[in-house]
Amino acid sequence: MSPHSLNAIIAGASGLVGTELLHQLLDHPRFNHIYALARRPLPFHSKKLHQIIDSQLRIIAWEDDQPIPEYGFICLGTTQKIAGSQQALAAIDIDLVKSVAITMKNLGVKHLIVVSSLGASKYSPAHYLRCKGKMEQALTALAFEHCIFVRPGPLKGERNKPRKDELAIQRIFDAIHPLMIGPLQHFIPIPAEDVATSMLKLAMTCDKHQLRPTTVISGHHLRSM
DSSP states (O other): OTTTTTTEEOOOOHHHHHHHHHHHHHHOOOOEEEEEEESSSSSSSTTTTEEEEEOOOOOOOOOOOOOOOEEEEOOOOOHHHHHHHHHHHHHHHIIIIIHHHHHOOOOOOOOEEEEOOOOOTTTTTSSHHHHHHHHHHHHHHHHHHOEEEOOOOSEOOOOOSSOOOHHHHHHHHHHHHHOOOOGGGGGGEEHHHHHHHHHHHHHHHHHHHHSSSSEEEEEEHHHOO
């Protein structure tokens, strides 16, 4: 193995951003081993890829000779409509994400990059954004060398199961895009591919020690990276 090769673990690789990110990780020349933590097998085939399948996204066993991933990527999340209740949403967006982050920390991950949401705040009156804010607070407390949160606005891309609300929002924002200037730029829909690219670039910046221990990148700033 090259002394400059890197290893990573990703959770949420079946989602919109996660799928794009896994593609980019597998194509990146510096990454040698990619571990994908998933509930069910993913439709990816590569010598670099090691799938870890568990219904609760746990790692039950780890061989001593397996390379340790320095980078962790979490692209997990849902909506209240899909989850079914506020409690079910919090169980995924806070509890599950925190559990996966702890697993990655215990495995040896030093740099964690996580998909959050524009407007995330533990003080938000909106339950979804409040969950994202509490998740960010919980992961920051785990004290990774770097904990980076990307907060995209509305996402553009092809889901396996399209969300009707997202499709409607995309059509609206596409129509008013030319009018969105200043702070409104944060709400311009961003392709999932661009979010994934930004996450990978941020990971490479961690490698150069150019970021603060906790970093947040929001909205249109992801597009301009």
